[in-house]
Amino acid sequence: ATHADPVDYPDRWFTACHEHGIYVEEISTERALRIEPDLNPNISRSFRVLDASLDSFELLHLLVSAIRRAGGQVWLRHRLESLTIDRNTVVAAEVTKLTTGERVTIRADFFANAAGPWARQVANLAGIDFPIALGKGTMVALTSRPVHTIINRCRPPSDGDIIVPVGTVAVLGTTDVEVESPTELAIEPREIDLLLAQGEILLPGLSKYRPLRAWAGVRPLYRPVRGESGSTRALPRGHVLLDHAESDGVFKMASIFGGKLTTFRLMAEHAMDLVARQLGVGTACRTGDTPLDPERRKFFTLSTRLAELETSSETDREQIICECELVTRSAIEEALRSSSSPDLDDVRRDLRLGMGPCQAGFCAYRAAGIAHEVMPSPIPDGGLSEFLKERWRGIRPLGWGETLCQMELTRRIYLDLLHTHMIQEPSK
Numbered sequence: 001a002t003h004a005d006p007v008d009y010p011d012r013w014f015t016a017c018h019e020h021g022i023y024v025e026e027i028s029t030e031r032a033l034r035i036e037p038d039l040n041p042n043i044s045r046s047f048r049v050l051d052a053s054l055d056s057f058e059l060l061h062l063l064v065s066a067i068r069r070a071g072g073q074v075w076l077r078h079r080l081e082s083l084t085i086d087r088n089t090v091v092a093a094e095v096t097k098l099t100t101g102e103r104v105t106i107r108a109d110f111f112a113n114a115a116g117p118w119a120r121q122v123a124n125l126a127g128i129d130f131p132i133a134l135g136k137g138t139m140v141a142l143t144s145r146p147v148h149t150i151i152n153r154c155r156p157p158s159d160g161d162i163i164v165p166v167g168t169v170a171v172l173g174t175t176d177v178e179v180e181s182p183t184e185l186a187i188e189p190r191e192i193d194l195l196l197a198q199g200e201i202l203l204p205g206l207s208k209y210r211p212l213r214a215w216a217g218v219r220p221l222y223r224p225v226r227g228e229s230g231s232t233r234a235l236p237r238g239h240v241l242l243d244h245a246e247s248d249g250v251f252k253m254a255s256i257f258g259g260k261l262t263t264f265r266l267m268a269e270h271a272m273d274l275v276a277r278q279l280g281v282g283t284a285c286r287t288g289d290t291p292l293d294p295e296r297r298k299f300f301t302l303s304t305r306l307a308e309l310e311t312s313s314e315t316d317r318e319q320i321i322c323e324c325e326l327v328t329r330s331a332i333e334e335a336l337r338s339s340s341s342p343d344l345d346d347v348r349r350d351l352r353l354g355m356g357p358c359q360a361g362f363c364a365y366r367a368a369g370i371a372h373e374v375m376p377s378p379i380p381d382g383g384l385s386e387f388l389k390e391r392w393r394g395i396r397p398l399g400w401g402e403t404l405c406q407m408e409l410t411r412r413i414y415l416d417l418l419h420t421h422m423i424q425e426p427s428k
C-alpha cells in the first residue's frame with residue numbers, strides 16, 4: 001500500500017483474506033525492500049501473498065494433451081459458423097476448417113459455449129441473448145525484469161495495479177475500458193502513460209527501462225441488469241454458468257463465461273457437472289484434483305537454453321535463429337513439423353521466437369526461410385508478412401526513445417533492404 005491509497009483498505013482486505021482462508025502475512029518495509037530492493041521505500045504497508053504467474057501458451061498445450069489422453073479430440077483453427085436447432089434443442093454445429101475452407105458438421109448430445117468475450121455471439125447463433133459487458137485491458141512489457149516477485153498495489157482494484165515478472169521481462173497491468181466488440185483492441189496512448197505512471201509509484205525509476213511491447217485483451221463480464229451502465233472495472237469477476245434450457249427454453253446448450261484464469265479449473269468443473277447431469281452421467285467430476293501433467297513438455301527458460309548452448313561442443317553447436325531468445329534452427333523445424341502449422345506466430349508461442357528485445361528484427365526472415373523449406377505447403381512468403389504485422393502491432397504504441405530506434409531499424413531491414421512488401425509469390 002502507498003500513502004496515496006485508501007488508509008482503511010489494507011485492514012479490510014487483510015481481514016477478508018483471513019475469513020476466506022487465504023494466506024497473507026504483513027511484513028516490515030525493511031523486509032519488503034530486502035526482497036525487492038527497487039520498491040518505493042515510502043510505501044505505507046507491505047504484505048506477502050501466494051501470488052503466481054503462468055505461461056498461458058504452455059498451459060494450453062498441457063490441456064490439449066490431457067484432453068487427448070482422456071479420449072477427447074481438439075480441433076484447432078476451426079470456426080463455429082452456425083448452430084442447428086430442432087424443436088428448441090441444439091442438435092448440430094457447423095464449423096469451417098480455416099486452413100482449407102472445408103465445412104464440417106458436428107452432431108453432439110450437448111453443446112457448451114465457452115467462447116469468452118465471443119460467448120454472446122455464439123449464443124446468438126441459437127437465438128439466445130444475455131447481457132455481457134466487455135472490458136478491454138492493456139498491458140505493457142518491459143525489456144528488463146526489475147522485480148523478482150509479483151508486486152500488487154494494495155488498494156481497491158484499479159488501473160495499473162500490478163507488475164508481473166515473466167521470463168526475462170516484466171509486465172505492467174492493466175487498464176479496464178468498456179468496448180463494444182471483442183476485436184476492439186486499439187491501445188490508447190493515455191493507457192500506456194497511465195500504466196507507466198502507476199508503475200513508477202511502486203518502482204521509482206521504472207520509466208528508465210525500455211518498453212518492449214503493448215497488447216490488449218478483452219474480459220467478458222456478466223452485467224445481470226440489462227441496459228445498466230457503469231464502469232466494467234466495478235463488475236464482479238465471478239463466473240456465470242447459464243443452462244439455456246432453464247434461462248431461455250433452448251435445450252442441450254449451456255454457456256460459461258466470466259471468471260478468471262485462476263479459477264478456470266473450477267469453471268470447467270461446474271460446466272461439466274451440468275453436462276453430466278443433462279446426459280445422466282453420475283460419475284463424480286475429477287477436474288478439481290487431476291493435476292495437468294507437466295513432465296511431458298520441457299519448460300523453457302532462457303538460462304537453461306544458454307546452459308545447453310554453452311555446454312555443447314563446437315561441432316554440435318546449433319545454428320541460432322533468434323539470438324534474443326536463443327531459439328535454434330532444429331527447435332524451429334521441430335515446432336513447424338509437430339504443429340503442422342506454417343504460421344510463424346504458432347512457433348513464437350511455442351518457442352518465444354521473436355519475443356525478445358529486437359522483436360523479430362533479425363529472426364523473422366530466417367524463420368520464414370526455414371518454414372519455406374520445411375513445410376509441405378508453405379505460405380508463399382514463409383509466413384513473414386503476417387508475423388511482422390503482429391510484431392509491429394505491439395511496438396507501434398510505444399514509438400519513442402530506444403523503442404522507436406529499434407522500430408526504425410527493423411522497418412528499414414524489412415522494407416528497404418529486403419523489400420518484403422513485394423514478396424507475394426515464390427517465383428517473384
Ligand SMILES: Cc1cc2nc3c(=O)[nH]c(=O)nc-3n(C[C@H](O)[C@H](O)[C@H](O)COP(=O)(O)OP(=O)(O)OC[C@H]3O[C@@H](n4cnc5c(N)ncnc54)[C@H](O)[C@@H]3O)c2cc1C
Nearest residue numbers: 078079080115116117118137174217218219259260261262
Ligand atoms: C487484460 C486482461 C488481464 C487479465 N488478468 C488476469 C489475471 O491477472 N488473472 C486471472 O486469473 N485472469 C486474468 N484475466 C482473465 C482471463 O484471461 C480470462 O478470464 C480467461 O482468458 C477467459 O478464458 P475463456 O476460456 O473463458 O475465454 P478465452 O480465453 O477468451 O477463450 C475463448 C475462445 O473461444 C474462441 N472462439 C470464439 N468464437 C469462436 C467461434 N465462432 N468459433 C471457434 N472458436 C471461437 C476464441 O478464439 C478463444 O480461443 C485477464 C483478462 C484480461 C483481458
